[in-house]
Amino acid sequence: MTVPAWASVLIALGAVTVVALSVDHLYNRIIRNPFEPTKKHCFITGGSTGLGKSLAIELIKKGANVTIVARRQSELDKAAQEIEACKINKEQRVVTISADMTSKEDVIRALEEAKVKMGSVPEIVCTCAGASFPKYFCDHSMDDFEYLTKLNYLGQAYVAHQATILMRDNDVKDGKIIFVSSMLGLLSFTGYSAYSPTKFAIRGLADTLRNELKRYNIDVHIFFPGNIDSPGYVVENSTKPEVTKTIEGASPAMDPKECAKALLSGLYSGHYMITTEFIGEVLRCATRGVNPSNNYVIDFFLAVIAQPVGSIYALFMDYLAKRAK
Numbered sequence: 001m002t003v004p005a006w007a008s009v010l011i012a013l014g015a016v017t018v019v020a021l022s023v024d025h026l027y028n029r030i031i032r033n034p035f036e037p038t039k040k041h042c043f044i045t046g047g048s049t050g051l052g053k054s055l056a057i058e059l060i061k062k063g064a065n066v067t068i069v070a071r072r073q074s075e076l077d078k079a080a081q082e083i084e085a086c087k088i089n090k091e092q093r094v095v096t097i098s099a100d101m102t103s104k105e106d107v108i109r110a111l112e113e114a115k116v117k118m119g120s121v122p123e124i125v126c127t128c129a130g131a132s133f134p135k136y137f138c139d140h141s142m143d144d145f146e147y148l149t150k151l152n153y154l155g156q157a158y159v160a161h162q163a164t165i166l167m168r169d170n171d172v173k174d175g176k177i178i179f180v181s182s183m184l185g186l187l188s189f190t191g192y193s194a195y196s197p198t199k200f201a202i203r204g205l206a207d208t209l210r211n212e213l214k215r216y217n218i219d220v221h222i223f224f225p226g227n228i229d230s231p232g233y234v235v236e237n238s239t240k241p242e243v244t245k246t247i248e249g250a251s252p253a254m255d256p257k258e259c260a261k262a263l264l265s266g267l268y269s270g271h272y273m274i275t276t277e278f279i280g281e282v283l284r285c286a287t288r289g290v291n292p293s294n295n296y297v298i299d300f301f302l303a304v305i306a307q308p309v310g311s312i313y314a315l316f317m318d319y320l321a322k323r324a325k
């Protein structure tokens, strides 16, 4: 029996896909350190509201010990109560630390205080503290650029730096550092001139450390969520130009709990770049650069799809921007 040419091509493509998927799966299995937060010390900046608080709750449900950091002690206390209520055993600990992530001294103190209060060095660090107030470029003050760079970029860089030193000096066996960027660290448009560059900067730092921190067996991850229905989102919407809202309409605001779950699911899968939704996945694949794929075959096809879709979306954004009041 002779097999028609088109069937041979299909069979060959299918075989290549199966082999590629299997190799990808096996490679991931062998190469990656598992994510296992039970009994670990998780240190979360911006842990009193929004995504940070939801992440703390999801981690405590997995049996972790959690330190949350933010400026306002009143919000930290409220969050700590909520987090405590989700403990799965009574040995678990919740620690709060009031500190400002834009201050180097506060960052150093926060990590030292976490070590002393919890009795162990942070092993899983998530740098979630951040803010956004979108405006037209000319409506921003120069101070806005400085403040957002200090909080959204330096605030995460300082914490990662100090945490790495602590993990290295205390022989932490399989540390994790999780940076929080945004879909606006993968693309940008009207309204985000002060915010988006800080989230792109985080990507530059995370890409560097993903590679460099292998020498300490520390795994680095970066999270690119779309809109999150958090207290911060309410604040940002009060200054956000209408055109910005229209362009980002493609990403409906997600519940912080669902967002935290998406992050955890990516961490359990060992993914470096983690997103929350399909558009985020397409953007990730379009801009992955020289980083590991999450799934070689799917990532390849999404990267191809991203080309025409991206060009069309750019036309749409430019059409709106030109008419913006």
Ligand SMILES: NC(=O)C1=CN([C@@H]2O[C@H](COP(=O)(O)OP(=O)(O)OC[C@H]3O[C@@H](n4cnc5c(N)ncnc54)[C@H](OP(=O)(O)O)[C@@H]3O)[C@@H](O)[C@H]2O)C=CC1
Binding pocket: 045, 046, 047, 048, 049, 050, 051, 052, 069, 070, 071, 072, 073, 075, 099, 100, 101, 102, 127, 128, 129, 130, 131, 132, 151, 180, 181, 182, 183, 224, 225, 226, 227, 228, 229, 230, 231, 232, 233, 256
């Ligand atoms: N909301 C969204 O649509 C999106 C958000 N993101 C990113 O996710 C992260 C969380 O956002 P979201 O859930 O909206 O956050 P929220 O605005 O709800 O919460 C921000 C948290 O950070 C703390 N914080 C703010 N400034 C500082 C500071 N200087 N030092 C220490 N802590 C600080 C706040 O507490 P306090 O004020 O008491 O210090 C609070 O705990 C941010 O990095 C944000 O950029 C990414 C994509 C979308």
Ligand SMILES: CCCCCCCCCCCCCCCC(=O)[C@@H](N)CO
Binding pocket: 132, 133, 134, 182, 183, 184, 195, 225, 226, 227, 228, 233, 236, 247, 248, 249, 250, 251, 279, 282, 283, 286, 306, 307, 309, 310, 313
């Ligand atoms: C490959 C081509 C695909 C094109 C689709 C583009 C869709 C755009 C959606 C943008 C969503 C922006 C979320 C902002 C989140 C954030 O960080 C802010 N809330 C903070 O202020």
